[in-house]
Amino acid sequence: MNTKSTNITKVSHRVAKETRWRANGHQGGVIWLTGLSGSGKTTLAFELEQRLFKQGFQVYVLDGDNIRHGLSSDLGFSHEERTENIRRIGEVAALFADAGYIVISAFISPYRRDRRLARKAASDPFHVVHLDADLKICEKRDPKGLYAKARRGEILDFTGISAPYEKPERADLTIDTGVLSVEESMDILADYVDRAFALPEAAA
Ligand SMILES: Nc1ncnc2c1ncn2[C@@H]1O[C@H](COP(=O)(O)OP(=O)(O)OP(=O)(O)O)[C@@H](O)[C@H]1O
Numbered sequence: 001m002n003t004k005s006t007n008i009t010k011v012s013h014r015v016a017k018e019t020r021w022r023a024n025g026h027q028g029g030v031i032w033l034t035g036l037s038g039s040g041k042t043t044l045a046f047e048l049e050q051r052l053f054k055q056g057f058q059v060y061v062l063d064g065d066n067i068r069h070g071l072s073s074d075l076g077f078s079h080e081e082r083t084e085n086i087r088r089i090g091e092v093a094a095l096f097a098d099a100g101y102i103v104i105s106a107f108i109s110p111y112r113r114d115r116r117l118a119r120k121a122a123s124d125p126f127h128v129v130h131l132d133a134d135l136k137i138c139e140k141r142d143p144k145g146l147y148a149k150a151r152r153g154e155i156l157d158f159t160g161i162s163a164p165y166e167k168p169e170r171a172d173l174t175i176d177t178g179v180l181s182v183e184e185s186m187d188i189l190a191d192y193v194d195r196a197f198a199l200p201e202a203a204a
């Protein structure tokens with residue numbers, strides 16, 4: 001990414017991060033869901049958002065399809081455009097996290113390097129959760145009929161069919177959403193988030 005902006009100076013907020021965390025009762029940060037199309041990112045992200053909101057958390061989902069209607073509506077699915085999409089999401093997630101939110105991002109995000117850059121953009125806790133359902137199972141589910149279209153050649157650059165998916169080498173959490181039910185997967189995810197975003201003792 002070419003940086004073109006010059007003559008800019010960073011300004012500090014007057015509200016400390018820990019102050020925001022204490023007010024919210026939890027840390028801010030990012031839960032970065034990654035996995036094939038049909039692995040359950042959207043399903044688990046919105047369920048988790050609702051659960052956490054009911055518990056009084058500040059939480060917001062950034063979801064692939066929604067973002068591609070707005071912020072990234074000018075981008076397609078080539079390697080370069082996917083990279084730019086994830087760069088934008090990484091920056092937006094970092095801003096939400098800085099504001100004290102738990103951001104749940106639900107993007108295929110197939111490239112390791114892009115996920116690494118998103119992690120780097122966030123100065124707050126960033127947890128990669130790999131929804132590790134087999135391609136075969138995702139293709140059988142095909143909730144949006146996209147795999148069938150990709151097999152017919154009607155969609156190019158489709159992850160798993162005609163574009164790569166690089167599995168995380170060291171995910172913070174891996175859930176086999178191909179084998180487990182939605183409820184079982186949710187329990188694992190919600191339990192992880194409860195622990196991962198608890199206030200550090202010094203701030204509690
Ligand atoms: N353990 C599970 N976790 C999540 N979803 C599951 C699970 N078991 C079955 N499913 C089903 O798998 C499908 C997952 O679809 P979903 O739209 O959430 O995938 P996605 O990862 O968001 O795909 P895309 O990248 O195309 O947006 C849903 O129909 C859901 O009910």
Ligand SMILES: [Mg+2]
Pocket residue numbers: 041042043063064065106
């Ligand atoms: Mg989705």
